[in-house]
Amino acid sequence: MFDLLITGLQIVFTPSTFLLLVGATILGVIFGAMPGVSASMAVTLALPFVYVMDPIISIAFLVSVYCASITGGGITAILFRIPGTPSSAPTTFDGYPMAQRGEAGKALGFSLVASAVGGLIAAFAMALISPQLADLALEFGPSELFAVAFLGLSVLSCLDSGNLVKTLISGLLGLLLATIGMDPMLGIARLNWGNSTLLGGIEMIPVMIGLFAVTEVLKQTAKPRKIEIDEDSAAKSKTVLPSFAEIWKTRVTMLRSSVLGTVVGILPGAGATIASFLSYAVEKKVSKHPELLGTGVPDGIVASEAANNAATGGSMVPLLSLGIPGGNAAAVMMTALVMQGVQIGPLLVTTQPEYVASVFGSMLVTNIVMVIVAMLVAQVFAKILAIPYSLLGPCIIMLATIGAYATNNNTGDVMLMAVAGVVGYMFVTLGYNSAALVLGLVLGSMCESNFRRAYTLADGNMSAVFAKPITATVMVICVVIILGPVVKSLLKKKKVTKE
Numbered sequence: 001m002f003d004l005l006i007t008g009l010q011i012v013f014t015p016s017t018f019l020l021l022v023g024a025t026i027l028g029v030i031f032g033a034m035p036g037v038s039a040s041m042a043v044t045l046a047l048p049f050v051y052v053m054d055p056i057i058s059i060a061f062l063v064s065v066y067c068a069s070i071t072g073g074g075i076t077a078i079l080f081r082i083p084g085t086p087s088s089a090p091t092t093f094d095g096y097p098m099a100q101r102g103e104a105g106k107a108l109g110f111s112l113v114a115s116a117v118g119g120l121i122a123a124f125a126m127a128l129i130s131p132q133l134a135d136l137a138l139e140f141g142p143s144e145l146f147a148v149a150f151l152g153l154s155v156l157s158c159l160d161s162g163n164l165v166k167t168l169i170s171g172l173l174g175l176l177l178a179t180i181g182m183d184p185m186l187g188i189a190r191l192n193w194g195n196s197t198l199l200g201g202i203e204m205i206p207v208m209i210g211l212f213a214v215t216e217v218l219k220q221t222a223k224p225r226k227i228e229i230d231e232d233s234a235a236k237s238k239t240v241l242p243s244f245a246e247i248w249k250t251r252v253t254m255l256r257s258s259v260l261g262t263v264v265g266i267l268p269g270a271g272a273t274i275a276s277f278l279s280y281a282v283e284k285k286v287s288k289h290p291e292l293l294g295t296g297v298p299d300g301i302v303a304s305e306a307a308n309n310a311a312t313g314g315s316m317v318p319l320l321s322l323g324i325p326g327g328n329a330a331a332v333m334m335t336a337l338v339m340q341g342v343q344i345g346p347l348l349v350t351t352q353p354e355y356v357a358s359v360f361g362s363m364l365v366t367n368i369v370m371v372i373v374a375m376l377v378a379q380v381f382a383k384i385l386a387i388p389y390s391l392l393g394p395c396i397i398m399l400a401t402i403g404a405y406a407t408n409n410n411t412g413d414v415m416l417m418a419v420a421g422v423v424g425y426m427f428v429t430l431g432y433n434s435a436a437l438v439l440g441l442v443l444g445s446m447c448e449s450n451f452r453r454a455y456t457l458a459d460g461n462m463s464a465v466f467a468k469p470i471t472a473t474v475m476v477i478c479v480v481i482i483l484g485p486v487v488k489s490l491l492k493k494k495k496v497t498k499e
Contacts, residue, residue: 005127007354008361017057021362024064025369029377031065032072033084034403039272039312040329042069042085047336055340056354060362062333067312067363068370070272071115074305075378078107080396082213082403086204087272087308089438090280092212094293094300101296105240108378110298111305112371113247114254118306119367121258122265122313126320127360140267142453143465147474148267149446152278154478156436163431170433174440175447177202184449185456195412204273204441206404206417211434213400214421217393219428241371242298250302253283261307265314271329272311274446277439279307285481313363320356 012021024046031042046065050058073085078095091111098107140148156171180191181201192198247254257279264275283303284293293300315330342355404417427434451465458464466472 005357005360007357008127008359008364010361011056011354011358012060012361012365017060018365020053020057020061021064021365022369022373024061025068025366025373026377028065028068028366029072029075029370029373032069032088033075033377039066039069039073039085039087040332042066043329043332047332050336051339055337055342056358058340059333059337059355060358062336063312063316063359063362064366066329066333067119067309067366068373070308070312071112071119071305071370071374072377073308074111074115074301075108075374078111078301079104079378080213080399081216082396082400083208085272085308086208086442087276087311088304089208089212089273090276090304090435091301093280093304093435094296094298096216097294097296098298098301103296106242107296107298107301108375109241110246110250110301112374113242114250114257114302114305115309115374116367116371117254118258118261118309119313119363121255122262122310123360123363123367125262126313126317126363127356139470141468142450142457143468143471144474145267146447146450146454146465147471147478148264149274149443149450151474151478151481152274152281152439152443153447154481156281156439163433166431167433167436170427170436171440174437174442175444177207177437177441178444179448184445185452198412200408201445202441203408203413203416204438206413207420207441208438209400209404210417210420211424211427211438213396214417215424215428215434217396218421218425220393222425246298250298253299253302254306256286257283257303257306258310261310262314264307265311266317267314271315272308273442275311275314276304276308277442279303281439285484309367316359316363320359 012018027046028042031045032039043062043066046062050061053061070085070087073083073088074091074095076082076084077088077091078099081092081096083089083092095107095111098104153171153175156167178201180198182188182199183190189199260279260282261272261275264278265272280293280300280303283299284290287293287299289297312329319330319334342352400417401414404413405411424434426432427437454465455462466475
């Protein structure tokens with residue numbers, strides 16, 4: 001562990017390498033804060049820079065871009081309710097309401113501290129128990145991955161316990177949308193109504209931008225309300241790091257979310273988006289005051305940001321230990337290394353430990369440097385809040401349109417964003433849950449593809465799919481979570497009847 005730390009710090013604190021990592025952190029934060037640029041897209045955009053670098057330095061550079069982009073996504077999520085990256089969507093639930101109350105600076109501070117802590121915990125987990133965690137990841141086949149995805153879906157009952165039926169309907173609609181596109185097993189088109197844009201499925205980024213950003217602009221347009229912006233607006237929006245006492249209050253949430261994010265990040269195909277949604281839902285389930293989550297409390301921001309940053313470190317574990325990318329961004333990094341002649345696989349850790357040391361060192365440096373960089377970038381973005389909403393609204397729509405188009409350079413995604421915005425506004429008006437729809441869309445394809453693979457491998461034996469110990473345990477937890485609110489409601493009615 002200490003040898004790895006010393007080697008990693010020797011690599012990253014070489015003057016030229018350190019300057020490259022600072023530049024990568026700046027790039028990552030800016031890319032992440034731009035609507036529609038996912039973490040994997042940020043890493044892809046950074047690829048041209050690494051072709052002339054040493055392979056050990058290039059992996060450190062890409063890891064820095066990856067970590068910083070996840071953090072940058074929280075800036076616009078808090079200030080404008082536009083998730084810079086899909087994994088920042090849960091940050092909007094509490095970050096944006098805090099910004100609307102004039103506490104944008106405080107919300108940004110909690111976001112940055114949680115991001116740094118989550119990233120650092122994941123970095124140490126990666127360096128300390130990478131082989132053991134990789135062995136754990138190998139235990140997860142299709143049935144186990146289905147169970148984990150279903151666990152994420154089961155927390156739909158926790159998103160809005162006061163409006164359970166409409167929340168579940170919203171989640172089911174998200175699952176239906178996830179089935180649009182090419183069949184994951186048979187490769188045939190389904191539910192695309194002859195539209196070539198939908199052959200690749202419903203793109204998550206345009207839908208998120210529409211449901212969050214466009215819906216908010218429509219709400220402000222239909223029922224305008226004056227946002228409290230005065231001469232001190234810039235000062236109010238300036239990032240304020242929380243005090244030690246405030247951080248201490250969220251310590252349990254921060255630690256739980258970091259561990260959960262690391263574990264989810266290790267699972268191939270899961271990634272930061274699932275980690276942040278799952279962590280937020282778990283926090284709402286275990287919180288002493290779940291009714292406050294979603295109204296603008298630091299715990300909601302911490303749960304999302306600690307988890308999605310921890311997932312970045314987790315995704316490096318199977319990549320470096322087994323040669324299996326834990327997510328899309330890790331897959332791009334693996335491609336870059338392979339192109340430079342690096343043999344990715346189980347022998348990499350033992351024969352060339354400097355790669356692990358390089359990733360470890362870059363994550364340590366990035367998670368500290370990005371706090372300073374993000375504070376400066378957030379200050380620039382925050383000045384936009386001083387613009388009257390009659391001008392700011394169209395600017396947000398313009399940014400949203402650019403972000404949706406940049407996903408695939410396809411005008412169909414812009415139309416998808418517009419439709420999602422209208423649907424999101426209808427959801428808000430009718431009392432349905434946009435977050436539940438997004439959760440269904442995010443986890444739907446993972447649920448379906450892994451269940452069908454597990455069913456095929458079991459030769460159609462349904463009991464064999466759920467007989468594995470990990471799968472059975474996780475599914476029991478799912479049942480408890482789903483039935484919990486129902487049982488609680490029945491007991492409450494029974495108590496009222498007795499009285």
